[in-house]
Amino acid sequence: MISAPVPENEIQRLAALRRYQILDTLEEEEYDNLVKIAAEICNTPISLISLVDEDRQWFKAKVGMDAPQTSREVAVCAHNILLPEEPLVVPNMLEDDRFYDSPLVTDGIEMKFYAGVPLIAEGGEAIGSLCVIDRQPRELTNGQLEALKALSRQVMVLLNSRLKNFQLEEQQRKMEMAFTNLNEFANIISHDLRAPLRIIDQYIEVIEEDFPALIKGDLSSHLTTIKDSAHNARNMVQGVLQYCRSINVLQDPQDPFRVNEMLRQLIEEEIDSDKFTVLYPEEEIWLVTSKLALRQIFQNLIANAVRYHDKDKGHLEVTYKFEDGSHLFGVRDDGPGIPDNYQKSIFKLFQTAGNSGDKRDSHGIGLTIVKKLVNALGGEVWLESVVGEGSTFYFTLQQHELADLVSE
Template identity: 45%
Template sequence: MIKPDIPSNEKERMNALHEYHILDTLPEQDFDDITKIASEICDTPISLVSLVDSDRQWFKSKVGLGANQTPREHAFCAHAILQPDEILVVPDASQDERFHDNPLSTGDPNVIFYAGAPLINPDGHTLGTLCVIDHTPKNLTEKQLETLKALANQVVGQLELRKKITHLSVVQEKLKQKNEELSQFAYTTSHDLKAPLRGIISITSWINNEYKDILDEQGKEYLNMLDSRTRNLENLINGILTYSRSSDIIESSKEEVILSDFLQEIIGLVHPPKDIDIVFADHLPTIACNRIALQQILQNLISNAVKYNDKEQGRIEVQFKENQGHWQFEVKDNGPGIPQQHHDRIFQIFQTLGEKDRFNNKGSGIGLATVKKLVDSLNGEIEVTSEERAGTTFIFTIAK
């Protein structure tokens, strides 16, 4: 028996192999399908996806073999990786000086015929082989050899795909961690700002009450400006807190919601003025959903429809219907409408149209971004249709 040489680029080859994080993993259907096809096409009882490690060959997939690995010094595949540009074919191992007394030939699994197509990754490193084995002397046709090589390329494709998925999973986990850190930072910072902000609002209110008869008109104007901007900042901070907590809201479990009672509760929270009617159907069903998330979505949309309504008699309609796989809601108002060119922009965080609401407050640009984030996370979609001066309709779905 002749032991296989070590490739000149062994260190780089091993680094490349380990980057796939494939060694000692469980069987996978995609690889098993390839070995089954190889065995059928080449008419051999054994087919393997063999990866050559530092001191062993390990089988990611196998047909007709019980072992999971064999010593590298006995591996036919360790010879095959030395010839990356061609398929190693051993018609009869008993007549080949390299293998005639190899334990794998003289004993179990009785390797007499061997053909191994090298697995070459995009960087040119040979990771192992896709090989077929028989217990008697044999030859393959040119078509069989071409097919074996093509299947070896498919193995490499699966390795690359698996590597990319693993990499994406790592990146996704890091992004998730960063998002959690940013959310926590936003929450902590916003929460810490609320106390001094309340103090400023209280002082402004106190000055206004105690010194309103002393202040001239310009002083009163400055004080009102300070109060208005301070309250706008408070709204912004509250919006950031809600946005940063939206991930926690999403993780809430589903529960039964009686929609008629639920909408009545939200209207009570919004507390619309008398010149705005909010209507919905009398008999709405009970649905299973993330109650907290749905409340945040509907409360935000209805509250916006109230705040920005410019009609003498405002009207807001909430409609519900059941689609296959989703619940669908519509919030329709007869307000000023939103120009078409702003329909995508309104869902971006901190983006506003610059208009003040009926209470003379400017929006923070966080509410609709939070709505979009919640809807997306509930496997739904949201869209807006609007006609200037004729009202706006928000339509959103959430998965059942």
């Protein structure tokens, strides 16, 4: 018996095998069905999905064999992985110098025929094989060999799907940890910043109440500047908290919902009908996405339009159309518009339009949150504006199939 040499890429090959986290797992019907089909098509009593580990071959699925594994030293599949691009067919193992005196040939299952197709990982490493075995010398037809190749590819479809699921779970775990850490950090920072701001406010109140006669001229102006600065700093701290927490809304369930109903409720809550007329789409719009995230996007855009409006009576319109496989929404107002030199920076943190006058409660966070949420949902956001005429904020959302959805 001649044991198979170790492949030159053994370290990479074993690493690829470990990534699938498949060794020593329980039986699974999807894999068991493939070896049953292979045995049936090739008319053999034995079929295996063999994964070649460092010192053993372990069987993920098997037909006609009780042992869960064998040593790598006697494994025929260890030879099969040496040439990943080619199947290994041994018509008569008694006539092959590598195998004629193997205990698997002379004893045990008394294998006399072997045909195996390597299982190739995404990086090109052969991690094992799908094989069929007979106790009599024989051949496979071209059709049987092609079927065995197709089944080996299906094994890898299952394994790669398993790997991607692990990667998604790990990504989700890291995201949840990042959300937690970010919230904790934001809360700590906001507490540490709010404390000195409260002290500043308290000292100013003491000065104004206890020493009113001293507050004249420049001193009065300086105190006003300090109060305004403290107020702005509190707004910025609050804005940072809102920004850090905004991504949490993406974790809510993504179930089908009517956008029209959500807009109606939002407009009733946010808009003073005496000061604004509002139009929104009449046709029924169903979406499968984060409802909380979409609500916050609309809420921030509508709030911006209301906050910066410069007329006694305003007009606001929400538009919609399905275009190029995406949902396209727009929020249009007839406010002051945004100058060209601010349009590129308007979505950056702590940036405002520069034409808002004394908007002390504005911290330049709302549009940053809009961009963050839209991008997280796989869309894009942009602005079209004319000074003196108004602005339109557009954003897209990816299309999702509404499977089994019955409109009421």
